[in-house]
Amino acid sequence: MRFIQFRLLNDLTKATRIGLQKTSGGIVDLSKAFPSSSSLKDALTKLGPKALVERARQYSSSEEKETSHCEIMAPITAPSKVACVGLNYRDHCEETGKPVPPEPIFFSKFPSCITGPFDDIPYPEVTKELDWEAELAVVIGKRGKNIDATSAHDYIFGFTVAHDVTARDWQFTRNGGQWLLGKAMDGFCPIGPGIVTPDEIADPHNLAISCRVNGQLKQNSSTAQLVHGVYDCVAWLSKFCTLQPGDIILTGTPPGVGAFAKPPLFLKKGDVVECEVEKIGIIRNQVV
Known part of the structure; x- marks a missing residue:
């Protein structure tokens, strides 16, 4: 899997979203998979890597968004080290x-x-x-x-x-x-x-x-x-x-x-x- 963080260009809140980038180039929004997580690091901390990947897999076939509609961010922000x-x-x-x-x-x-x-x-x-x-x-x-x-x-x-x-x-x-x-x-x-x-x-x-x-x-x-x-x-x-x-x-x-x-x-x-x-x-x- 290829995890990313992104923003939707038309989202006035500029909220950080967790996503999967598919081989097609499209992006699957995982907001519904991690509703209580503000970032990928947050989800990783709460769930651990195995549970995070498994939950993402359950949503991996969701509708893909065009990359042109998204701003790709750093996949991890505010690391402790x-x-x-x-x-x-x-x-x-x-x-x-x-x-x-x-x-x-x-x-x-x-x-x-x-x-x-x-x-x-x-x-x-x-x-x-x-x-x-x-x-x-x-x-x-x-x-x-x-x-x-x-x-x-x-x-x-x-x-x-x-x-x-x-x-x-x-x-x-x-x-x-x-x-x-x-x-x-x-x-x-x-x-x-x-x-x-x-x-x-x-x-x-x-x-x-x-x-x-x-x-x-x-x-x-x-x-x-x-x-x-x-x-x-x-x-x-x-x-x-x-x-x-x-x-x-x-x-x-x-x-x-x-x-x-x-x-x-x-x-x-x-x-x-x-x-x-x-x-x-x-x-x-x-x-x-």
């Missing part, structure tokens, strides 16, 4: 000239970074080095602590596409070398278009991943290059903090980022960035 893994592609480690990390390197973004799959990316006045990073993201389905890697799949609600927008000057040379400010400015994490459930992803470690800027291919790799796999990342993070429904884990970016081009290349206002992960979808965001 947005955790990210750095240097987690072997080919990206080669690009940076840094050794493969023996343990996952985690950093964080703020919930205010989350925006929709087609929303604009704000260009902050404080940076001159705005960069792109396409990523596969994991959405947690239920509460967990000290999770074993062999059972981590039970805690995953699904997968989505994320763009880890980064201000390189604030990541590398400002703020004392701490990454937070360079990674966590408002609007620095578009995600979507939907959350694809694990039953539709045979192997999350064998997916093509790419990024285009103004139509030009910049990143082109595979999740087979992940240093620490999806389940290992979930398990490792859970040693340090309790994972909650709706938490988002960005699993790293492949080579081809602007900072390591020769000469370095950075985004400018008007640029359009497309991040794509096989079997999940494309997010498209313009820098403004």
Whole structure:
């Protein structure tokens, strides 16, 4: 299944709705399936992933709405955590000239970074080095602590596409070398278009991943290059903090980022960035 959040363009209340996006492109409104839930995260918290999927399945044959009548939103809003893994592609480690990390390197973004799959990316006045990073993201389905890697799949609600927008000057040379400010400015994490459930992803470690800027291919790799796999990342993070429904884990970016081009290349206002992960979808965001 492919879960989304959306608004109807003709709905003056601008209410957030939970939906299913069908292979036809149409959207099934699940408002009747989850009448007491204000968001997908809320429904996930109340019901748990298995019950949520089962209830959605009961309504999956309902009338489809045209995508043109809807605004697709971020599939998860206001997560308790947005955790990210750095240097987690072997080919990206080669690009940076840094050794493969023996343990996952985690950093964080703020919930205010989350925006929709087609929303604009704000260009902050404080940076001159705005960069792109396409990523596969994991959405947690239920509460967990000290999770074993062999059972981590039970805690995953699904997968989505994320763009880890980064201000390189604030990541590398400002703020004392701490990454937070360079990674966590408002609007620095578009995600979507939907959350694809694990039953539709045979192997999350064998997916093509790419990024285009103004139509030009910049990143082109595979999740087979992940240093620490999806389940290992979930398990490792859970040693340090309790994972909650709706938490988002960005699993790293492949080579081809602007900072390591020769000469370095950075985004400018008007640029359009497309991040794509096989079997999940494309997010498209313009820098403004």
